[in-house]
Amino acid sequence: MQLWGFALEFRAYIIRRLALVVPVLFGVSLLVFALLQMFSPVERAALYVTDPKQFANITEIIEKYGLNDPLWVQYGNWISQIFHGNLGWSKVVSLPVTDAILNFLPATLELAIFATPLIILGGIFLGSKAAAHKDKAVDHITRAGAIMGWSLPTFWLGLMLLMIFYGFFSGLFPPERLSTAMNIVVHSEAFTQYTGLHFLDAILNGNWQVLGDSLRHLFLPVITLTVVQLAFIMRLMRSSMLESLGKGYILTARAKGLDENTVVSKHARRNALIPVLTIAGYIFALLVNGVVITETIFNYKGLGWWAWQSAIHLDIPSVLAFALFNGILFVLTNLVVDLLYAKIDPRVRLGGQAA
Amino acid sequence: MNELLKIRGLTVRFYTYEGVVQALEDVNLDINRKETFGLVGETGCGKTLTALSILRLVFAPGQIESGSIYFNVDNGNEPVDLLTISEDQIRAIRGSKISMVFQEPGAALNPVYTIGDQISEVILLHRRQEVAQKALRTVNKLLAGKKGFISLLAKPVWLMERGLYQRIAQNPRAEGPRIVSRILLVRGLLWRLKGESIKMTIDLLKEVEIPDPARVARQHPHQLSGGMKQRGVIAMALACSPKLLIADEPTTSLDVTIQAQILQLLNQLKSEFESSILYITHDLGVAAEICDRVGVMYSGSLCEIAPVDEIYANPLHPYTKALLAAVPKPGVEPHAIGGIVPDPLALPSGCRFHPRCPSATEICREHIPTMGELAPGHFVACHNCQGETGGSSR
Numbered sequence: 001m002q003l004w005g006f007a008l009e010f011r012a013y014i015i016r017r018l019a020l021v022v023p024v025l026f027g028v029s030l031l032v033f034a035l036l037q038m039f040s041p042v043e044r045a046a047l048y049v050t051d052p053k054q055f056a057n058i059t060e061i062i063e064k065y066g067l068n069d070p071l072w073v074q075y076g077n078w079i080s081q082i083f084h085g086n087l088g089w090s091k092v093v094s095l096p097v098t099d100a101i102l103n104f105l106p107a108t109l110e111l112a113i114f115a116t117p118l119i120i121l122g123g124i125f126l127g128s129k130a131a132a133h134k135d136k137a138v139d140h141i142t143r144a145g146a147i148m149g150w151s152l153p154t155f156w157l158g159l160m161l162l163m164i165f166y167g168f169f170s171g172l173f174p175p176e177r178l179s180t181a182m183n184i185v186v187h188s189e190a191f192t193q194y195t196g197l198h199f200l201d202a203i204l205n206g207n208w209q210v211l212g213d214s215l216r217h218l219f220l221p222v223i224t225l226t227v228v229q230l231a232f233i234m235r236l237m238r239s240s241m242l243e244s245l246g247k248g249y250i251l252t253a254r255a256k257g258l259d260e261n262t263v264v265s266k267h268a269r270r271n272a273l274i275p276v277l278t279i280a281g282y283i284f285a286l287l288v289n290g291v292v293i294t295e296t297i298f299n300y301k302g303l304g305w306w307a308w309q310s311a312i313h314l315d316i317p318s319v320l321a322f323a324l325f326n327g328i329l330f331v332l333t334n335l336v337v338d339l340l341y342a343k344i345d346p347r348v349r350l351g352g353q354a355a
Numbered sequence: 356m357n358e359l360l361k362i363r364g365l366t367v368r369f370y371t372y373e374g375v376v377q378a379l380e381d382v383n384l385d386i387n388r389k390e391t392f393g394l395v396g397e398t399g400c401g402k403t404l405t406a407l408s409i410l411r412l413v414f415a416p417g418q419i420e421s422g423s424i425y426f427n428v429d430n431g432n433e434p435v436d437l438l439t440i441s442e443d444q445i446r447a448i449r450g451s452k453i454s455m456v457f458q459e460p461g462a463a464l465n466p467v468y469t470i471g472d473q474i475s476e477v478i479l480l481h482r483r484q485e486v487a488q489k490a491l492r493t494v495n496k497l498l499a500g501k502k503g504f505i506s507l508l509a510k511p512v513w514l515m516e517r518g519l520y521q522r523i524a525q526n527p528r529a530e531g532p533r534i535v536s537r538i539l540l541v542r543g544l545l546w547r548l549k550g551e552s553i554k555m556t557i558d559l560l561k562e563v564e565i566p567d568p569a570r571v572a573r574q575h576p577h578q579l580s581g582g583m584k585q586r587g588v589i590a591m592a593l594a595c596s597p598k599l600l601i602a603d604e605p606t607t608s609l610d611v612t613i614q615a616q617i618l619q620l621l622n623q624l625k626s627e628f629e630s631s632i633l634y635i636t637h638d639l640g641v642a643a644e645i646c647d648r649v650g651v652m653y654s655g656s657l658c659e660i661a662p663v664d665e666i667y668a669n670p671l672h673p674y675t676k677a678l679l680a681a682v683p684k685p686g687v688e689p690h691a692i693g694g695i696v697p698d699p700l701a702l703p704s705g706c707r708f709h710p711r712c713p714s715a716t717e718i719c720r721e722h723i724p725t726m727g728e729l730a731p732g733h734f735v736a737c738h739n740c741q742g743e744t745g746g747s748s749r
Contacts, residue, residue, distance in 0.1 A: 248462030254412055256477050256591070257450035270467050345467055346575040 013342050013349045021335055028327035029082075032320055033075050039316065041067040046316065050089045082324070088317030092309045097321040100306060104290070106196030107177055108302035111294075112287035113197070114218055115225040120280045123230045127237025128272070131245060132264045142234065149231035158224045158297035165220060173219045175298040182213040221298045225291060229283050236279055240272040247271070273344055281337035285330050358427065359598060359631050360386040360409065361434070365422035367404055367413055376699045378404050378417065380655045383726060386599065391625065391632040393646030393663070395639060395678070397696060401655045402635045406601045409633075410453060411437060411445050428452060428598070451481035454592035458604040460584035464576040470587045471572030474559060475552035477594040483548075486555070487523035490547035494520060516544055523548075559590040562627075563620060582613035589620065593628060600625070601633045606641065618645050639682050643667055648732075651675045654697055654707040657726070661733040671735045673712045706738065714739050 036044065045061040054061065062068060066077050081087075087097035095103065130142040165173040178186060178198060185191055185207070186198060194204050199218070202211035244250070245268050253267040290304025303322070310318035342348045362384050369376035379401045386392045394402045407413050409424055425434040426448070437445060457463040465473060479486060494517045500506060522529045536542045553572060560568035563586040576584055585605060592600055602621065606614035622645060625632055636642050642649050643663060650660040651674065659672040670676045680690040694711035697703055703710050709719040716739065724736045 248457060248459055249465040251412065252455075252457060252463045252588075252591075253465070255410055255449055255455045257446045257448070257480055258476070259446060267465050271465070347466060347577050 009349055010342065014339060017335060017338050017342075021331060024331050025328065028331060029079060029324070030075075032324045032327065033078060035323065036078070036320060037071070043316070048088060087321040087324075090306075090310065090318040090321075091315045092313050092318060093306065097317050100318065101303070101321065101325060102196075104301065104303045104306045106198075107300065108288060108290045108295070108304065110177075110197050110199060110214075110218060111221055111225065111291070111300070111302065112284065114222045115229070115287055116284050118222065118226045119229045119233055119283060122226070123233025124237050124269075124273070124276060126230070127234040127276075128241050128264065128269055130234070130238045131241035131268075131272075132260075134242065139238075143238070146231040146234045149227045150235070152228060154224060154228055154291075154293045155297055157227060158220070158294060161220050161224060162297070173216055175217070175220070175300065177214070177217055177300055178210070179213055179217075182210050185210055217300075221294050221300055224294050224297075225287065229287075233276060233279060233283070237272065237276050240275050241268055244268040244272040270344060274341065277337055277340055277344070281333045285333040288329055289326055357387050358385045358425075359388045360427070360633075361425040362405070362409070363423050363425070365405070365408055365424065366420040367401075367408055367417055368420050370416045370418065374700045377702060378655055378699065379408070382422070382656060384650050384657060384660060386631050386633055387648075388631055389625070389629055390647040391622075391634055391645055393642035393649040394633060394635045394652060395637060395642050395649060396652035398637060399696065399699075400652045402637075402652055403603050405652075406455065406603055406633060406635060409437065409599075409601065410449050410455060412449075426453070426599075447481075450477050450592075450597075451595040452597055453599045453601065454595070454597040455601040455603065456585070456588050456592045456605045459608050460581060460588045460605075461576065461608070463588050464584055466576055469573055469575055470560075470579070471553050471556050474556040474572075474587065474591045474594060475549065477591055478552040478555050479548060481595045482552075482555075483527035484524055486548050486551045487520045487527070489551040489554075491517065491520040491524055493547060493551070512544070516547065519544055520547070556590075556594075559594055560587070562593070562624070563587075563590045565590070581609050582616065585609060585613075585617055586620070589617070589624070593624060593630075596628045597630055599633060600630050601635070603635045604637070607636075607638075614641070621645065639667075639679065651678065654699070654702065656707065656736070657734075658708065658737065659733075659735050660726075661730075665730070665733055669730075669733075671729060671733070671740045672708075672737050673714055673739070674708050677711075706736075 041062050042058060044067050045058050045065065048061055048065060049055060049058075066073060069077070085098050087101075089095075090097045090100040093100050093103070126142050126146075130139040133139050161173075162175060166175065177183075186193065186201070191201070191205055191207065191210070193201050195201055198214040199211055202208070202214055245264070247268075250263060250268055253263045258267075288303075290302050290307055292304040292308045294300070295302045295304040296308065303325075306318065307322045309315070310322065338348075362382055365379055365382040366377075367379040369378050382401075382405060384392070384394075394405065396402055404413065404417070408419055409426075411419070413419055419438060422438065424437040426437050427434040428448075435444075437448070464470070494513050497506070498510070498513050498517065519532045519535060523532050532545065536545055557568045557572050560571055565571050565583060565586050571579065571583065571587070576587075579587065589605070600621075605621070606617050609617065618641065621632065621634075624630075632645075634642065634646055646663050648660065648662050649666045650657050651666070651672065652658070653674050659666065659670070659675045661669075661671075666675065667679070670679055674692075677690070677692040681692055683689045692711060693713075697707060697710065703720075705721045706712070706715070706719040706724050709715040712719065718738045722738070724738045726734045726736045727740075728734050729740060
């Protein structure tokens, strides 16, 4: 019976938290819409222009999309356009924006799928190891490594890695997403693109050559991302863990006669995870957003690369769509982080109705 | 042999950047069986550190320099020195033979686990055999029960469970079950251990007079009041019927009515579990209420030890006298002790109390006084009290 009550408490929290997403998303859309209003109707009409010839009847386009209407009508139109999947035309890649996102997202997701667990689990593991052996050799080495990793500029590290693993060991870990030959295979009739994630498609198709090639190309960008971000998580985990290890309940756990391993991994770590979780969610969102510098250095065409191209070519629809995508992604990541909080820390579940 | 615990020459130092802190200097005290020994003194005089030394939980940069703590586990057996036994041995004693109740029940409980989880953890650790026997009985009952479709399906699982529980019942540290307990899913076979230990936890919570113990066992610390939390912590400390219960100011953070209840509970449990209690407090009133003997501590060493009636009626050490005079009484202006607690980095020479002592003489500045028995059971470390047995109380 009581177990059921606990489940109810947790479910109430989830529902409350989910309900909050709606107004936040509304706020995000308002902000992006406000950005859009900085442009004149003529400029905004360019959103829907797919061919330079259409500029002749620009006033018609303005009329058609109601760009001179009152703001709230325009907002309604804009939102309904979005709900119909019409985000405008991306000049940079000559595709509708929606297609462009769907095109570039898998590449970035591929990076995020490999980098995130490495960063988060690795950071948590190393951080708690360092804290448990404070001021010992393990601690000094991981800390020195973390400071180095965190201080290395991404562009420098990426270029160095390319120089060594692409230049010196010629072609061991090349840039881009796939080699030319494998690219042809992937786009051939025989190869079904289920997800757009090359490594996953390769597994689903049972094509091990493509899998190997895709992993080979992923290696350097993933390493570059991991080295920098892992340092951050690790340092955070270490300080959070040290704080947790100084708490009274750790002394209680030791006074119970528990061994050091249980004290650290059961009693200290769970409490130390809470601040780390926030940053982990942030890092994940950042990675899915596309990591401009890394993608540019490795000529790895993902969302970051596309957003950067759009920005320098004044491709307004793409930039706005990217901003909207960004906002939604952060809102959703925060939602997941909050639910995980409640899973880890029972105090969070009580929320507004604290007893 | 009536002593349960004998501390001899315990010296603890903290090696900090500012210098060496002589936190405990030559502490000697005995705790007898089934007695409540009160350790009183001002904040920072080393009471808690003495307790932590007994459990060998002195934290860095602290270090136990010298001394020995003899603990008589079973009557008749040779007492062991807690400071020299191996890490595994001391872990087996912590929480089972000697356990500790801390000052802040809110801080002493882990916020992310339920009360039941935290108490059953001790039971699963130290009373594993007993738990396994109970689980074994349940499984045997199931195996002997009515034959039906369900029992036919479950029988292989029950047999596996029985094998594991038998092994644990024979040897709580048996390799097989330990390996099983580390493997995901397979460790589900040991689920009855947890269930049985939770049942024992609920009994314990009943023992410490927690209403609706089954519900409280499923609650997290933040859902309970301070008094309830402290009862939970006491239940945790009593889970293995310890020989010695160290209570470190267990009532300081609670309000007065709850304080009285907790004191009563401790007294009651002490006779029930036949434990000794080392009761640490700065409150002389509380000490008078609960203790059989009292030791007064000042700046890292004991200055007076006496039976509780004796120390209140006939305090000999100037510090004890000053401490008693400082207790607020209705209608009487309390006397604050002149001077300040010495800086632990720069302790005075000779008797550590001499700069604040009204009757200090030349010898106090030069020589550290030794403990002498002035009356039967009444020990004092003071140059000026030697031979003076009839000092008057103020």
